[in-house]
Amino acid sequence: xxxxxxxxxxxxxxxxxxxxxxxxxxxxxxxxxxxxxxxxxxxxxxxxxxxxxxxxxxxxxxxxxxxxxxxxxxxxxxxxxxxxxxxxxxxxxxxxxxxxxxxxxxxxxxxxxxxxxxxxxxxxxxxxxxxxxxxxxxxxxxxxxxxxxxxxxxxxxxxxxxxxxxxxxxxxxxxxxxxxxxxxxxxxxxxxxxxxxxxxxxxxxxxxxxxxxxxxxxxxxxxxxxxxxxxxxxxxxxxxxxxxxxxxxxxxxxxxxxxxxxxxxxxxxxxxxxxxxxxxxxxxxxxxxxxxxxxxxxxxxxxxxxxxxxxxxxxxxxxxxxxxxxxxxxxxxxxxxxxxxxxxxxxxxxxxxxxxxxxxxxxxxxxxxx
Numbered sequence: 001x002x003x004x005x006x007x008x009x010x011x012x013x014x015x016x017x018x019x020x021x022x023x024x025x026x027x028x029x030x031x032x033x034x035x036x037x038x039x040x041x042x043x044x045x046x047x048x049x050x051x052x053x054x055x056x057x058x059x060x061x062x063x064x065x066x067x068x069x070x071x072x073x074x075x076x077x078x079x080x081x082x083x084x085x086x087x088x089x090x091x092x093x094x095x096x097x098x099x100x101x102x103x104x105x106x107x108x109x110x111x112x113x114x115x116x117x118x119x120x121x122x123x124x125x126x127x128x129x130x131x132x133x134x135x136x137x138x139x140x141x142x143x144x145x146x147x148x149x150x151x152x153x154x155x156x157x158x159x160x161x162x163x164x165x166x167x168x169x170x171x172x173x174x175x176x177x178x179x180x181x182x183x184x185x186x187x188x189x190x191x192x193x194x195x196x197x198x199x200x201x202x203x204x205x206x207x208x209x210x211x212x213x214x215x216x217x218x219x220x221x222x223x224x225x226x227x228x229x230x231x232x233x234x235x236x237x238x239x240x241x242x243x244x245x246x247x248x249x250x251x252x253x254x255x256x257x258x259x260x261x262x263x264x265x266x267x268x269x270x271x272x273x274x275x276x277x278x279x280x281x282x283x284x285x286x287x288x289x290x291x292x293x294x295x296x297x298x299x300x301x302x303x304x305x306x307x308x309x310x311x312x313x314x315x316x317x318x319x320x321x322x323x324x325x326x327x328x329x330x331x332x333x334x335x336x337x338x339x340x341x342x343x344x345x346x347x348x349x350x351x352x353x354x355x356x357x358x359x360x361x362x363x364x365x366x367x368x369x370x
Contacts, residue, residue, distance in 0.1 A: 056102040069163070100361065193212055221242060231281065
């Protein structure tokens, strides 16, 4: 049994265009490279009876995502989709370098113009799902599973949120920052307070937290404590005020700032970088909370975290309870390639490429367009 994302979905069917809501101009070739469109015209006029097999692969160890989207794309925009022979892996499958993840067989002019669009879908979705998977795995390094919040809303165009949130879910993140990120898998966004809320109360974290509590009494009470660049002082203020009602505190100190804890305690400075969120600061915060009996208060960190950094924190035993991760999860670093590898059932491909049969692929039935 697969261990992540929708691989736990069991009998749940693949997503369709009711979810994706494709731009109708895809079918007009608006998003296809012009040379694909020209090849489509030539195939229609000169060799319309040729049958090609196109196969897709990439070159990393990865967590596949985007197959539902690609299948829905073919259903919507391929010519006579019911006549295409499609085989595919599923979103959430772990894949090997050069492993075939998808094959499409049929007349080139019926689907070939979609090659680049398919590559782009698989590249972005798989990159995000793999990035998230690596971060979620890193957060388990110490042997304790710690939640990862996907906070990528400010790091890319807002129209990317639904697909990125779905890919993050496939990678293993169960908490997303916006409702749009949860749209494709039927949940809602989570979140507590930004710096803007504290600013509205002139930097008074206790007043801001009280306002949050009064307005959203059913929520977990999680205070953002770096607004005044003094996370220990402010954490203790809200802990003393709200006691058992305070669920946690979040540190989001800028990497250009040194928290006031270090200016008050210069003797702790040494061979480490004191800027931003760092292990020394988190250890000190945990000790300060525990010393006053606030051991129930969780510590959430955000700001520049990625898989290697989280791994280091976990190996060092830094007392973090939850990680918020954003921009590092959106780096597109896995590129897919579509190659025509069979012509009329016989090997025919550019030098260096060949048909790679994959017994893990399952046949996909496309329907005649209504």
